[in-house]
Amino acid sequence: MMCPKCGKEMRNGYLFSSKDGAFSFANEVPSALENAKNTEEFVKLTGLKVGGRTSVEACCCDACRTIMIQY
Template sequence: MKCPNCGKEMRNGYLFCSKDGAFSFANEVPGVFTNAKNADGFVKITELKPSHRTKIKAAICEDCRKVVLDY
């Protein structure tokens, strides 16, 4: 997929939430018994926030089903 901002190829993967509420990105979603930091392509998006709802600013286009965010 091309970046809508710069036109470069984007890496496909998964935005996921840990059991402690931190958002991360990786090439594949790690299993529940795997340390997420060891997942291929792991990038920490937000810090852990136990007992808090994690939030990150994002924009969405419901027509083309794309989400763009800065971390």
């Protein structure tokens, strides 16, 4: 895949979390005491995976340090 930012070739791989974390996206990072689901524009990207790492397929551009994922 070609990088949409710089046009160079991207390499395929995986974006992964800590051992029991999950990926989410929002307009801001909630504090540790807040329920993340209540954050404005919250999008759950992956669920928790207890006992293993959560991962999603991704492409990485080493030239401009861009990562592309599809959830």
